[in-house]
Amino acid sequence: MNTTIVALSTARGRSAIAVVRMSGDDAINIAKKFFEPFPKNPNMLKVGVLHTERFDEHAMCVYFSAPHSYTGENTVEFHCHGGTAVCQAVIEQCIKNGAVPAQNGEFSKRAFINGKQNLTNAEGIIEMIDAETASAAKAGANLLENKLGKKVIDLQNVLLDTLSACEAALDYPEEDLELPTVAGTQIKLKEVEKEIQNLISTATLGKVAKYGINVAIVGAPNVGKSSLLNALLGTERAIVSDIQGTTRDTLSESVNYKDIKFxxxxxxxxxxxxxxxxxEGVRRAQKAADSADVVLHITDNPTDRSVYPTVRPQIRVFNxxxxxxxxxxxxxSLIVSAKSGNVDIIKSTIYEMFSAGEIENSDLLITNERHLSCLNQAxxxxxxxxxxCSNSTLDIVSSAIKQVWETLGEITGSTAQExxxxxxxxxxxxGK
Ligand SMILES: Nc1nc2c(ncn2[C@@H]2O[C@H](COP(=O)(O)OP(=O)(O)O)[C@@H](O)[C@H]2O)c(=O)[nH]1
Ligand SMILES: [Mg+2]
Known part of the structure; x- marks a missing residue:
């Protein structure tokens, strides 16, 4: 019998309702000891009384029988009043009757172990929870829906076909099997290579969808950098003055524009x-420019043709x-006036520059560094x-294909290490 884990699944703090979840072989037996009347059937919320050590809590209870639950194990959820003391008392009651506190992510890890989700699903959940824009949430939802997982399995299957043809020829030479031709094998492998490359090339857009675009605002003192920041954000975030050297540190703030985080x-x-x-401020400014996705080089001199010294892409902005x-x-160059507040041209230009409009129509974007590194390796x-294929023996070809198959499997977790x-x-x- 495995251990039964318990945790608060909703956010900590004061709220109308909170959900405490238990999962494990003994979850239903444990819940029956202090919740009555216990629901007769699974998947149905039942109102009842949850006896805790010091008070009775009017709550609702639902149970899911293995394997038909998120974790694939017996699972019980208590929907109780939100707030610290009630939740703590419910959790303590579960522990007193045999459950143990869950580790971070333990419910989801159990779901993985029980074949209920693969690694990309799990990573999709994390991306959904972390998403600050709809674009980022959509990227997470695609992972959760297993779009990448399915694609990877398709590619692995093509490799498996080629691999089995090679292996059969190697293992049963006496059977007079038709040997896989060099050209035939190469064609199949090239198809897979192209698909892998296509996935890799979505990563640039994926990064924009997930993290947004980092834009450094640089230039000489008093050209209106801080005023532009404020105009771009639509709030008076930075101090503006005609005294040179007002801004001494870097100051970051985000704003969503057409579903992209800037x-x-x-x-x-x-x-x-x-x-x-x-x-030190100047040194930090240079660092911000050199690590930005794009640099706005601000000037207020209409004859200024200078180029900002950075390797990052830059846009000259006359303020x-x-x-x-x-x-x-x-x-x-772009021509704006922070004073008039009409600075949307800056956002729309950057949006175009990064083809951010394509995110909405894209079906699958690589948004996860781990996936990207597996794909590059593959x-x-x-x-x-x-x-x-053209310069080695069949056994070498076969082991090379197997390596690719394994690397792709790391993406979904089928061949990933503990x-x-x-x-x-x-x-x-x-609690997740
Ligand atoms: N006329 C005018 N003045 C501006 C404009 N943008 C900024 N300023 C003024 O320029 C001065 C310096 O602005 P600030 O944003 O602090 O510049 P920074 O040093 O580059 O951050 C302030 O007095 C601003 O009011 C603009 O578009 N038009
Ligand atoms: Mg400033």
């Missing part, structure tokens, strides 16, 4: 300074257009397998 980073004005604090007598010099391995599985589930919150 993370703007306001920075200290770049200039020579003897002030050590300001020098204070309300003061310009002549239009600024460079056609490829791509290297399949390239080697393709090469080995420590990777543990790491993924430990990211869950308690």
């Amino acid at each position: 993370n703007f980073i306001d920075t200290a004005g770049i200039r020579e300074s003897s002030d050590v604090v300001e020098q 204070k257009s309300d003061l310009f007598v002549e239009p600024p010099c460079c056609a490829d 791509k290297n391995q399949i390239e080697q397998a393709i090469a080995s 420590d990777i599985i543990d790491r993924i589930y430990s990211k869950f919150c308690l």
